[in-house]
Amino acid sequence: MTPEDRFEVRAAVRQAVSVSIATGLYGISFGALSVVAGLDLAQTMVLSLLLFSGGSQFALIGVVASGGTSGAAITTAGLLGLRNTLYGAQLSPLLALHGWRRVLAAHLTIDESTAVATAQKSRAALRAGFWWTGIGIFVVWNLLTLVGALAGDAMGDPKAWGLDAAAGAAFLALLWPRLASRVMQLTAALAVVVAVALLPFVPPGIPVLAAGAVAIVIGQVARQPRQPVTVTEYVPDGAANVPQDGGGEQTPGSSDPDDPGDVGRPGGPSDRTEEP
Known part of the structure; x- marks a missing residue:
């Protein structure tokens, strides 16, 4: 702890x-x-x-x-x-x-x-x-x-x-x-109004249950929507095969048409000489 x-x-x-x-x-x-x-x-x-x-x-x-x-x-x-x-x-x-x-x-x-x-x-x-x-x-x-x-x-x-x-x-x-937020204040106010309004007409206990129902309804309506996925959270297909510390280097067997291949790396095309 x-x-x-x-x-x-x-x-x-x-x-x-x-x-x-x-x-x-x-x-x-x-x-x-x-x-x-x-x-x-x-x-x-x-x-x-x-x-x-x-x-x-x-x-x-x-x-x-x-x-x-x-x-x-x-x-x-x-x-x-x-x-x-x-x-x-x-x-x-x-x-x-x-x-x-x-x-x-x-x-x-x-x-x-x-x-x-x-x-x-x-x-x-x-x-x-x-x-x-x-x-x-x-x-x-x-x-x-x-x-x-x-x-x-x-x-x-x-x-x-x-x-x-x-x-x-x-x-x-x-x-x-x-009761700091507007939603909580509204919930408390409506619950009190409903409970007091029902007191003369219903048996004991019902006003309390009705006030609780008001709180449940408001809680469901006021529930915050789920946050959308941002660009930084998006993981493209195949990204799991790309090492994060290799400067964007792909593992053997990858076939990205836009990949420059081995240009600029030791043993790559720019470092090899043509056989006469």
């Missing part, structure tokens, strides 16, 4: 740690809200450990708290969790994992781990950013979910602590540097 790669890996780890702390803090809010919604401590922790997708977790307990059926809660959480499928399709060829590591990576593929990973420039930094963010959030989130579930009603309204803004602020900090 080059010094530049090591520097990028360290930067990715620092970014991952800061995002893990900011996002994991919101776990205490989930734990408290889950208990208030009617789930006990064990149910809250199993849900958090196995589902591990913040938006889907909050969507599920929101349906439960409003008196919805278990089927409605699972469907809502599942629709919102479909976005992780898009993340997985993007990260799979970049991480190139197999076996149990691939299964673990699938469980840790969330908004923040994807954002940190894809913001990196090198493969080593990408992998470090993904693993440190995914594992960091998993640990901090679930520990604070336990704290929130134990505290329960004693915390009051978790939103009064301002923790609901921590995860959004961390994600915005990751997104902001990537």
